[in-house]
Amino acid sequence: MSFHAEYAWTGARIARDVLIEVAGGRITAVTPGVTETTAVRLHGLVLPGFANAHSHAFHRALRGRTHGERGSFWTWRELMYSVAGALDPDGYFALARAVYGEMALAGITCVGEFHYLHHNPDGTPYADPNAMGAALLAAATEAGIRITLLDTLYLTATVDGAPLAGVQRRFGDGDFDGWATRVAALQASDTAKIGAALHSVRAVPAKFLGELAGRTPLHLHLSEQRAENERCKAVHGCTPTELLHRNGVLQPGTTAVHATHLSDADIRLLGSTGTGVCMCPTTERDLADGIGPARELASAGAKLSLGSDSHAVIDPFEEARGLELDERLATEQRGHFTAAELIGAATNHAALGWTDAGTITAGHRADLVAVSLGSVRTAGAEPAQAIFAATSADVTHVVVDGRLIVDNGRHTGFDVPAALAAVLR
Numbered sequence: 060m061s062f063h064a065e066y067a068w069t070g071a072r073i074a075r076d077v078l079i080e081v082a083g084g085r086i087t088a089v090t091p092g093v094t095e096t097t098a099v100r101l102h103g104l105v106l107p108g109f110a111n112a113h114s115h116a117f118h119r120a121l122r123g124r125t126h127g128e129r130g131s132f133w134t135w136r137e138l139m140y141s142v143a144g145a146l147d148p149d150g151y152f153a154l155a156r157a158v159y160g161e162m163a164l165a166g167i168t169c170v171g172e173f174h175y176l177h178h179n180p181d182g183t184p185y186a187d188p189n190a191m192g193a194a195l196l197a198a199a200t201e202a203g204i205r206i207t208l209l210d211t212l213y214l215t216a217t218v219d220g221a222p223l224a225g226v227q228r229r230f231g232d233g234d235f236d237g238w239a240t241r242v243a244a245l246q247a248s249d250t251a252k253i254g255a256a257l258h259s260v261r262a263v264p265a266k267f268l269g270e271l272a273g274r275t276p277l278h279l280h281l282s283e284q285r286a287e288n289e290r291c292k293a294v295h296g297c298t299p300t301e302l303l304h305r306n307g308v309l310q311p312g313t314t315a316v317h318a319t320h321l322s323d324a325d326i327r328l329l330g331s332t333g334t335g336v337c338m339c340p341t342t343e344r345d346l347a348d349g350i351g352p353a354r355e356l357a358s359a360g361a362k363l364s365l366g367s368d369s370h371a372v373i374d375p376f377e378e379a380r381g382l383e384l385d386e387r388l389a390t391e392q393r394g395h396f397t398a399a400e401l402i403g404a405a406t407n408h409a410a411l412g413w414t415d416a417g418t419i420t421a422g423h424r425a426d427l428v429a430v431s432l433g434s435v436r437t438a439g440a441e442p443a444q445a446i447f448a449a450t451s452a453d454v455t456h457v458v459v460d461g462r463l464i465v466d467n468g469r470h471t472g473f474d475v476p477a478a479l480a481a482v483l484r
């Protein structure tokens with residue numbers, strides 16, 4: 060199957076009337092200026108598939124439910140733990156399938172699932188200790204998108220090493236070896252990678268950080284809240300970034316998520332080691348985390364990616380322009396990121412270990428997202444600037460590995476709005 064794009068984002072620019080030839084799920088040729096063709100026509104602007112580099116699928120159940128009485132952080136956290144306590148593998152499969160379906164409709168062709176909901180509510184393993192991870196892998200397959208399962212080491216409740224309690228017992232594997240043995244049994248495939256995560260310096264004792272160094276991809280939450288920095292300084296005498304660096308964790312295969320509250324030295328360390336940084340602007344807004352130094356990190360050498368994290372919103376356009384717009388609010392100046400840089404962050408599949416995806420070029424996986432340029436939101440926008448106008452509602456067609464999974468705004472596999480409504484009822 061081949062495709063014809065009215066406009067296509069090829070490299071870092073727009074081309075017109077682009078024939079995108081596909082074989083075996085990969086792009087074999089990209090030819091601009093072709094008008095006569097029998098290929099499947101994609102109207103509007105065709106972008107590479109988006110990579111959602113940070114997801115907790117179960118948080119989708121919180122959307123629109125944490126703002127009562129104005130909604131404090133604790134309103135959110137209490138509800139998050141109650142959802143975390145209620146799911147079993149079947150329920151998690153149904154929820155994740157619907158959420159990944161919503162991602163597909165938004166143009167996301169690969170998700171990085173930061174997975175720590177491992178065990179029974181009392182902490183005992185399921186008969187298959189990877190039943191919950193298997194549910195997530197199956198959900199991504201049903202939704203037609205690729206997944207990197209970032210199986211998460213989560214051992215302690217505080218930086219001081221307090222044991223897990225309550226619903227957190229579901230997250231833990233007892234010790235590092237318990238986690239490593241369980242993760243080794245997970246199966247990768249052509250559309251699923253198994254990666255690793257350490258939840259945070261709060262949840263992983265420093266003595267295990269070195270054991271994780273060198274695994275790739277490796278993700279971690281970093282300095283999302285000032286309190287984490289303060290506890291880390293009190294216990295270890297340094298910032299979380301410095302602690303990770305001392306233990307060899309900072310490197311190009313590692314992605315730090317949020318990186319909101321950093322010192323100048325932290326920014327230099329993340330940049331000089333080529334560590335990736337995943338920003339989650341819509342979640343950071345929703346949780347009142349603050350605005351991370353995205354421009355400074357990128358200028359220092361950190362490769363940016365984007366995630367919808369808590370899924371308060373699933374909209375890669377909103378995340379991408381959030382990088383620029385948040386910088387504008389923080390600095391009272393416009394013009395920090397080009398559209399090409401924003402699209403680069405939104406399509407950073409390498410952050411999830413997929414180095415053969417993320418651009419419309421021969422040899423890459425055939426992931427394509429068609430965006431209407433004729434909607435009430437996008438009419439009149441220049442194709443090269445449409446990322447500042449479009450929302451996920453403007454995605455009409457999505458191709459993953461050469462297969463059409465969204466056709467005219469509908470998922471080809473199942474009714475996503477009905478599936479979400481049923482599972483969230």
Ligand SMILES: [Zn+2]
Nearest residue numbers: 115173280368
């Ligand atoms: Zn997270």
